[in-house]
Amino acid sequence: MELFTINRYTAVKPEEVGKNEEAILQQILLKVEKRKRKKSTVELLGLEATQEKKKTLVNDIISKDESKSQTKDIKTAEESDADNDKDIDPIADEARDFEATHFQVLGEDVDKSKPKKVNMVLPSWLAYPTIISTTIAPKSETASDESAINKLTYLAPHIRHSLKEMQFTRLFPVQTAVIPWLLEAQAKPPPFRPRDICVSAPTGSGKTLAFAIPVVQLLANRVERKIRALVVLPVAELALQVFKVFKKLCEKTDLTVCLLSKKFPFAQEQEKLVEFYKGHYYSKVDIVVTTPGRLVDHLHATKGFCLKALRFLVIDEADRIMDAVFQNWLYHLDEHVRTTSDQLLSGRAAPLCIRELESSYASQPHKLLFSATLSQDPEKLQNLRLFQPKLFTSVLANLSEMQEKFVDATNSEEQKSEQLKRGEFIGKYTTPAELSECYCITENRIKPLSLFALINENEWTKFLCFTNSAESSSRLSFVLKSLFKEDLVIRELSASITPKERANVLSQFARGRVHGLVCSDALARGIDIPDVDVVISYDLPRHVKTYIHRIGRTARAGSPGTAITMLTQKELQQFNHILGEVGKILSKEISVKTNYEAEYAKQYTLALQDLRKKIEQDKRLQLMRKERVKDNAKLAAKDPSKMSVMEKLQLQASTQVGDMEQGRKENQIQENNVKNKLVKRKKFNASAGKTKEIQK
Template structure:
């Protein structure tokens, strides 16, 4: 009997397997056809699919059955199967059916999950029959097997559709759906073009500023329409030829004056004021008028206003404006910029009496470094009754906190009164906070910060060290932007015309000479990126001749710089070559044109350079010389800042040809002058 079993296994199983695979294939084809007919009956409204698509499942099933039979043949022909057969034949001759079952348990098995039939090595006599019974039962099970066939067919059709779509649009990125257990808010299918940039979440005072009209000429406000200005100051304004205020001045002056001297509206501490307005829009007068008016009725002289500015020239300009409007009022203005000796500046701040030190200054204008020196070394310099802290060119002051000057100023303003001092302190100063019954019992002197800049940052992290209290922001907007409900990050003067000039490094001085001699520009302010470049260009143009030129940089002492600016304003100098020292806030009258000999590397530098012209609503020109390798980066910088596109100004070679001979001679003279200067430095 054992021999018969082995003989049957070795001889008859191949034919049985082939017949069985054909039966299985026929059954699968019949079930697929039946399901296709049932689906067509259910979806009569859907168009019929093409013939090749309908034949896909049959072809796949037929191919799968052929692969199964091929694998079985390969397993039969393998050396492992032959050895196993010999071992089983030997065991069968010895009559060991129990051993045969044990050998069956040790035989290796391969199984596949996810609804597919398991494959067992053909090393036992009942393996074929068991697999036949299992497959037959799976085919007769309409629920599970049918669902698996539907899923397989759906996946096949889905993959076929995806391939067609990829062939139609190969460049379109494939969208990956979210996980099935994920809650999706909104439509997750977004194309790259539809994805919007996430805007930062700003504090309310930055996101919703007080909007001021940008156009100056069309929106001036007569003085009589601003009744909060004191009659004395109104007369001084009229005496200086000012009959109306610019839009920024008309909005900011009342906002500062409504805070009063001790408390703001309703008894609350006044809010800090931030003003971001274009150059030449009257920001200096916007803080000079309200500060002077708030101190008009003072009785005892104390330092109650402190203006901090980044450069000496700008400090001189602000001091000049303060002196004009404090003349005849009894208020005293002191400048701390290092132009005088330290001892003389100490004498101008206070004098020593039998009762102690007596202040001689009501308003102090200082640069950060000199201010810190006096806070640390001048005991007579007291800020205990400081009422206004003015920070002009605030963006630059924030970026360059020299010697941590702001922290020292705030600490000096909140320091306690010295014991034994002969001058009693009438008003106490308290830290910033809400109004309470205890705080209302005694008058307090608030410290109000006033920030002004043409490029004030909107970054809350950079503004946080200033310690602003309930700030209010004033920013310009044009009528078009107001209609569109948008505001630009940076604002330029209204009458400014901007151009860029493509050039190469070798002929840049010739381009500058072309503008001065051929186009006959007058009152030109030229900017360079370094002191050495400014000096070499000055020497070259001086050697060329025909142009009244001067340089303005840190190579000159304060007296020489002041004299140079005065001569330029008077029209004695046609071209003033400068570093960015004059680009910040300095109001030089009569500048018709600004030329950036070196392209600025930062957008703020560009804003302040071109802002030296077209001031107070007047017209002005701005040219920027750009090398070929700089052009793309420069235009991108302006575009990202939201500035209007610059017009290209081309200069023909024929226009430069008449200047070439004299230019080459000037270059030779420049080399000799530079050698002489280097020799002098060495000696």
């Protein structure tokens, strides 16, 4: 840079300035020549090394030693030259300083060797969890005896009695690990605050009872009625399911449970929650089961709804609730429950002083997070500010094989053992041990027909079929109905139908009146339907989480189940890549044995033609409805005195059409109920006839 300096304020003569510039140029040229020499020597050494590698192993070792000694001599010679020219060549001195600080000099040769892989460093509570078994069914009689409810002394008598009424004879691995730990943590004296927990276990492993039993047992001896437990779930159907479990457990106690969801009127829920007496509001419930949106509504609109006495905050399906969609409810909960400078959830770090521990002991609730696909990303868990968290997680069945596959081969033996110890593959999305997973290769043009063939060949009478959208589920259900006709009852379950219809369809499916449900991913989380034979993923799941929650509808509570994914040849590679991210491999393939394409070709083409007609009719009806809504809005805005006779008649006709549509819907529901009753009678008469024959 000395070439570009301008000596404005010095009294140096122009001749001396020219001489200085020539000297600097000569120094730079010398430096360039030195660099060229250095590069040529390095290239020669590289060529020699490659030639020597091709020789035998003994010669290779000797040549390596010689090359090392040569490089050392060259480096010492270059360093001595640089030391001699220290006063003359300042640019070389600066370059040496750059090399000492390990900065990359632009223009020089960069080492093209593969950089070392940076391994993810997890916090200690995530890296070293408490491991839970995925096998729900007992391996031996001794194991079943150990987990038998009669022999568990830490459970209260009323809890044991209610569990027997629910037809439970033993606890599952998740429950045996979590319940005693929670009861012991809550039994510690006041300065010792219980650690928050995160539980990641497969679907159908009994996570609901794992948090319901300790909450009911610890709150059973309360004196004053206040809201002491809040259970937050993402979906109304799942909230109803958890509410039923709590209600059953609280039957032998004085505790009351309340469900808050959009299925019930808001004013009715307010009456259940709070009572106003002599100028004060009193809570009428002890445990609240709710969805995030409904909770925020009551926090702002219900007077006397107080959560300051909260002892337990349970978040089920925590990975979904922690997403950006539901993130706002945490802020509203913080604002509502803030009593001191420290907030409920987003408070400061754990205090070290005993006085601060005693003061914050009762101000913050015990947080319990449960999910089948719990995130290991600490950034997502940061919003909850968990207090010294503890992780309970299940282990993959092929953990050792996957670790050997994914551990970096370049690491040394010590690094490999440390990597395996830290448990970086523990807590990945696991599935029950009783579940068998397989895939079926088909073509897009005959995909519904191959699904029909699979159901017929295997004689499945209770199955779930998942699609990626409500439209595709309605279309697939229409095609299957036309193919099965009266052999099997197929229904649609998606966001396109009303919540009442959804509840009705689910109850019919649980009772066995409906054989197959074609549904979107709205049902894929947490809904417990007993004795499902098989779960079929008709469309390729977009993410591994959706796949885990889909297949979790079968093989629940230790019963066996099957999961099938229907794929084209192109989708197979993509599906393997999705599963490879969490170390899962599907090797079992199922195929259609008979030639159904030729047998049912006419029926299939007729079904597709009817489907096209139905889609066109639906589009026309939607356009007609939109136009009607616009016209009705315009007519409603007008004054009746200024309306013409035609406009008044049109308004009356629109109201009559609306009444007619409602009447039709009610008639359809009544017809379905009558059909179900007739089916019941036929079954009863058939069974009665059989018993008479046996008696004869």
